[in-house]
Amino acid sequence: MRTQIGIIGGGPSGLCLARLLSLRGIRSVILERHTRDYVQARIRAGILEQGMVNLLRNAKVSDRMDREGLVHDGIVLTFAGRQERIDLAALTGGQRVMVYGQTELTKDLYDAVLSDDNVAVVFEARDVSPAGFLDGTPRLDYGKDGRLEHVDCDYIAGCDGYHGASRASVPKAMITEYERTYPFGWLGLLSDTPPVHDELVYANHQRGFALCSMRSRARSRYYIQVGLDEQVGAWPDSRFFDEIRRRLPDDVAASMITGPSIEKSIAPLRSFVAEPMRFGRLFLVGDAAHIVPPTGAKGLNLAASDVHYLSTALVAFYGERRTDLLDRYSATALRRIWAAVRFSWWFTSISHKFNDDPIEHKIQLAELDYLMSSTAGRTTIAENYVGLPFEPTFA
Numbered sequence: 594m595r596t597q598i599g600i601i602g603g604g605p606s607g608l609c610l611a612r613l614l615s616l617r618g619i620r621s622v623i624l625e626r627h628t629r630d631y632v633q634a635r636i637r638a639g640i641l642e643q644g645m646v647n648l649l650r651n652a653k654v655s656d657r658m659d660r661e662g663l664v665h666d667g668i669v670l671t672f673a674g675r676q677e678r679i680d681l682a683a684l685t686g687g688q689r690v691m692v693y694g695q696t697e698l699t700k701d702l703y704d705a706v707l708s709d710d711n712v713a714v715v716f717e718a719r720d721v722s723p724a725g726f727l728d729g730t731p732r733l734d735y736g737k738d739g740r741l742e743h744v745d746c747d748y749i750a751g752c753d754g755y756h757g758a759s760r761a762s763v764p765k766a767m768i769t770e771y772e773r774t775y776p777f778g779w780l781g782l783l784s785d786t787p788p789v790h791d792e793l794v795y796a797n798h799q800r801g802f803a804l805c806s807m808r809s810r811a812r813s814r815y816y817i818q819v820g821l822d823e824q825v826g827a828w829p830d831s832r833f834f835d836e837i838r839r840r841l842p843d844d845v846a847a848s849m850i851t852g853p854s855i856e857k858s859i860a861p862l863r864s865f866v867a868e869p870m871r872f873g874r875l876f877l878v879g880d881a882a883h884i885v886p887p888t889g890a891k892g893l894n895l896a897a898s899d900v901h902y903l904s905t906a907l908v909a910f911y912g913e914r915r916t917d918l919l920d921r922y923s924a925t926a927l928r929r930i931w932a933a934v935r936f937s938w939w940f941t942s943i944s945h946k947f948n949d950d951p952i953e954h955k956i957q958l959a960e961l962d963y964l965m966s967s968t969a970g971r972t973t974i975a976e977n978y979v980g981l982p983f984e985p986t987f988a
């Protein structure tokens with residue numbers, strides 16, 4: 594098989610990239626390890642920045658998101674019995690975020706690419722292996738239905754997530770990896786109950802962090818910080834809800850409607866960046882190159898900015914034979930990535946319990962108190978939360 598862009602991974606990054614390229618007449622093949630049902634069933638993020646919303650509109654996959662997504666103008670921070678609203682829209686000249694689950698977005702993207710003549714998707718592609726990208730003969734080898742197959746292409750996009758094959762195929766000496774792990778994880782619970790509040794609530798509490806999020810007006814997503822040694826089985830729904838209520842202000846806790854969980858899982862927190870993001874004719878995109886702790890809701894949105902930079906560069910290459918944007922892809926994407934890595938790390942550091950030393954909590958409370966008392970403090974949270982611009986105008 595021959596195509597223009599060989600894409601490894603049919604998650605949000607690979608699907609968005611294929612779709613944006615197709616609209617400019619550029620053909621691609623997506624090799625996805627799992628089935629469509631498996632990919633769509635994964636419960637992941639749910640907050641889209643304005644920049645990502647715009648990208649999805651440009652990709653013509655936004656109809657259902659624009660109908661069913663919830664636009665949020667603010668978030669609430671709680672600490673020391675206080676409830677402080679950050680007015681995102683007022684502090685950022687009218688920018689907002691959209692609540693729309695990655696699960697729903699992935700369905701919309703598959704509906705679009707599977708009826709798109711410029712995109713071929715191979716599900717259950719085994720042992721995908723990128724080759725030749727350093728010597729100008731890029732190809733993807735893989736197994737399908739017991740046979741060895743390959744795709745020859747002009748460029749490879751590694752959109753295969755943190756555990757994928759693309760980053761792993763780069764010679765170690767060419768790549769630098771930066772990593773921080775955190776001494777806790779998030780236990781998440783999804784339930785078909787109305788959200789406790791009409792905006793997201795981020796709670797700093799002596800017992801640990803908690804977050805009240807949502808997927809719709811009828812579906813809640815709740816998280817609590819837990820130790821890395823915790824097992825989901827030790828957290829029946831009643832224990833989860835008791836614990837999250839203890840971490841919330843009394844009136845919020847009292848109004849929480851609980852119901853049976855439809856999903857419950859623990860995720861560790863990690864900051865990770867691989868540099869650079871281009872190796873000859875291989876580009877890394879999304880989680881394949883970086884991971885952030887979920888506190889700032891940045892993971893999915895960073896995938897969107899990578900896709901924006903790479904699709905723009907590929908369109909310039911095929912349309913005008915320009916290679917300068919491809920040459921700048923890594924540096925441009927990494928600048929925004931590091932900004933989000935910093936924000937996600939910082940937002941984690943002021944909201945989570947790192948140890949039992951009471952001075953740590955007192956210092957967090959003093960920092961939150963200061964931030965809330967200052968328009969500059971509130972603005973720095975708001976600007977980062979709604980997302981820094983895709984174009985690096987924050988110089």
Ligand code: APR
Pocket residue numbers: 601602603604605606607624625626627632637638695718720721752753754755756757758759878879880881891892893894896
């Ligand atoms: N071969 C083929 N496909 C692979 C391979 C492989 N060796 N390894 C992984 N994949 C597939 C996975 O099955 C998955 O569908 O690549 C896809 C990667 O998708 P994600 O992990 O969702 O990564 P990405 O598309 O970059 O999405 C951005 O940011 O913070 C997160 O929640 C956010 O998952 C979202 C991600």
Ligand code: PHB
Pocket residue numbers: 637638639640793804806807814887888889890
């Ligand atoms: C989510 O709804 O899954 C979610 C929302 C906000 C975050 C993290 C996760 O900061």
